[in-house]
Amino acid sequence: MKMDYKVLIFVPVVVLILSSAYLVSNYMVTGEFFKKSIELKGGTIITVSLTPQINDKSIEKLLAGYDEFKVRKIKSVSGNMLIIELPPESDTHKLIERLSKLGIEKKDISLENIGPALGASFWRQSQIAIIIAFVMMGIIVFFIFRTFIPSLAVMLSAASDIIVTIAIMQILGIELSLAGLAALLMLIGYSVDTDILLTTRLIKEEGKDVDAKLKRAMKTGLTMSFTTIGAVTALLASSISSVLSNIANVLLFGLLVDLMNTWMQNAGILKWYIERKVSA
Numbered sequence: 001m002k003m004d005y006k007v008l009i010f011v012p013v014v015v016l017i018l019s020s021a022y023l024v025s026n027y028m029v030t031g032e033f034f035k036k037s038i039e040l041k042g043g044t045i046i047t048v049s050l051t052p053q054i055n056d057k058s059i060e061k062l063l064a065g066y067d068e069f070k071v072r073k074i075k076s077v078s079g080n081m082l083i084i085e086l087p088p089e090s091d092t093h094k095l096i097e098r099l100s101k102l103g104i105e106k107k108d109i110s111l112e113n114i115g116p117a118l119g120a121s122f123w124r125q126s127q128i129a130i131i132i133a134f135v136m137m138g139i140i141v142f143f144i145f146r147t148f149i150p151s152l153a154v155m156l157s158a159a160s161d162i163i164v165t166i167a168i169m170q171i172l173g174i175e176l177s178l179a180g181l182a183a184l185l186m187l188i189g190y191s192v193d194t195d196i197l198l199t200t201r202l203i204k205e206e207g208k209d210v211d212a213k214l215k216r217a218m219k220t221g222l223t224m225s226f227t228t229i230g231a232v233t234a235l236l237a238s239s240i241s242s243v244l245s246n247i248a249n250v251l252l253f254g255l256l257v258d259l260m261n262t263w264m265q266n267a268g269i270l271k272w273y274i275e276r277k278v279s280a
Contacts, residue, residue: 008268012261016160019167034170037177038085040123046084047110126181153269154195157261161191165254179243183250194221194262202270229255
């Protein structure tokens with residue numbers, strides 16, 4: 001089957017441009033490329049164990065006097081929990097007293113304060129970790145293939161995975177958290193795995209039939225990706241904890257995006273590179 005690599009490259013590039021434009025427009029409107037969770041900007045997290053007598057709507061009424069708050073319900077095997085997120089310097093003692101009057105015992109209430117400076121520190125360290133991951137990835141990939149375009153294609157695919165995934169998260173209203181950042185670092189690893197598999201098969205494997213080598217690489221790579229997607233989906237469905245659910249969410253979006261970037265964008269670039277090299 002003859003594949004038009006120009007079409008393969010075009011679709012992911014358009015998606016990347018639109019995603020980048022969406023994040024830039026966010027920055028122009030809000031001053032941030034994407035929304036960060038309370039862990040990265042500071043605030044107070046109150047965790048409440050729910051009972052049949054206590055529901056999320058009754059607790060939301062208690063928060064009427066607060067300017068900014070976020071309430072989310074978590075279902076797990078250990079029971080239902082309610083997470084209340086408040087901005088820094090909120091009167092948490094008054095809220096805890098209100099929760100106690102509602103019939104919630106203090107042992108069922110967990111309080112965690114994250115200062116703005118600490119949140120900024122988390123965010124700064126996370127950025128450094130992602131930059132180091134990309135630098136190390138670039139060095140290793142270039143060392144393996146010793147050619148510029150295939151190495152650049154691998155790095156472009158990984159960068160596209162990150163940018164498009166973050167854009168999807170913002171469209172769906174999912175804030176970037178520490179767990180989400182950990183998932184993005186994991187996504188870089190998954191992306192490099194499939195991209196290196198593809199690049200190795202097409203460049204280093206013997207044989208002149210590029211399409212045949214691409215099909216063999218897809219068979220192995222798609223098996224790897226869909227196996228991981230299945231495991232992540234099962235983790236997401238189990239709702240064991242909010243942290244794992246957050247990681248599973250980001251990974252699921254990222255792995256689906258990686259299918260496009262690896263087998264359309266990267267495959268198209270490599271096919272163009274090989275055909276150009278043969279005709280030269």
